Amino acid sequence: xxxxxxxxxxxxxxxxxxxxxxxxxxxxxxxxxxxxxxxxxxxxxxxxxxxxxxxxxxxxxxxxxxxxxxxxxxxxxxxxxxxxxxxxxxxxxxxxxxxxxxxxxxxxxx
Amino acid sequence: xxxxxxxxxxxxxxxxxxxxxxxxxxxxxxxxxxxxxxxxxxxxxxxxxxxxxxxxxxxxxxxxxxxxxxxxxxxxxxxxxxxxxxxxxxxxxxxxxxxxxxxxxxxxxxxxx
Numbered sequence: 546x547x548x549x550x551x552x553x554x555x556x557x558x559x560x561x562x563x564x565x566x567x568x569x570x571x572x573x574x575x576x577x578x579x580x581x582x583x584x585x586x587x588x589x590x591x592x593x594x595x596x597x598x599x600x601x602x603x604x605x606x607x608x609x610x611x612x613x614x615x616x617x618x619x620x621x622x623x624x625x626x627x628x629x630x631x632x633x634x635x636x637x638x639x640x641x642x643x644x645x646x647x648x649x650x651x652x653x654x655x
Numbered sequence: 656x657x658x659x660x661x662x663x664x665x666x667x668x669x670x671x672x673x674x675x676x677x678x679x680x681x682x683x684x685x686x687x688x689x690x691x692x693x694x695x696x697x698x699x700x701x702x703x704x705x706x707x708x709x710x711x712x713x714x715x716x717x718x719x720x721x722x723x724x725x726x727x728x729x730x731x732x733x734x735x736x737x738x739x740x741x742x743x744x745x746x747x748x749x750x751x752x753x754x755x756x757x758x759x760x761x762x763x764x765x766x767x768x
Contacts, residue, residue, distance in 0.1 A: 576755055587759030633697045641711050643658050645697030
């Protein structure tokens, strides 16, 4: 099935460092979502973006909807061990079908 | 716990057998979604219900797959004549508005031997 491109695929960082990851698409979409998934669990919604250029924060997380509507960025500031997991972006053109990215696997070294 | 629940959490079956999974959405949520997630990939949309009506199905949902939501509450996903390629995590999600407000269940991990 169709999926979005996320980068990096995985990253190891030191506790306290800032993290940045992005998601790109060849198509224009109306809504971007960012999810976190822990092992053996379903994804949990972190941030939703609805407008090009929109910048939204949720605690230490900040996400932006790209101006071109073809990309989005997620930043995590001052990472902590519980930030470990897989981060997925997802997007839709307005239907009920969401397309998920390939995921960025984050590991935090204490 | 008032979240989305799925049963069973794990299922091991032999190729050719039929399996059925159940999803209980959050009680006031009228929208229900099924996804499939293979190892190392993001979830892939399978189907969507609004109340008891199945409004959208992915081409990934072959003839061996059928989903129901008979009373607009819980839903079942059945796979007939399972194949090894069906091995995956099957996720259910529910929402009260659009899919941007959907909450996922913990998933059912299927292993076909």
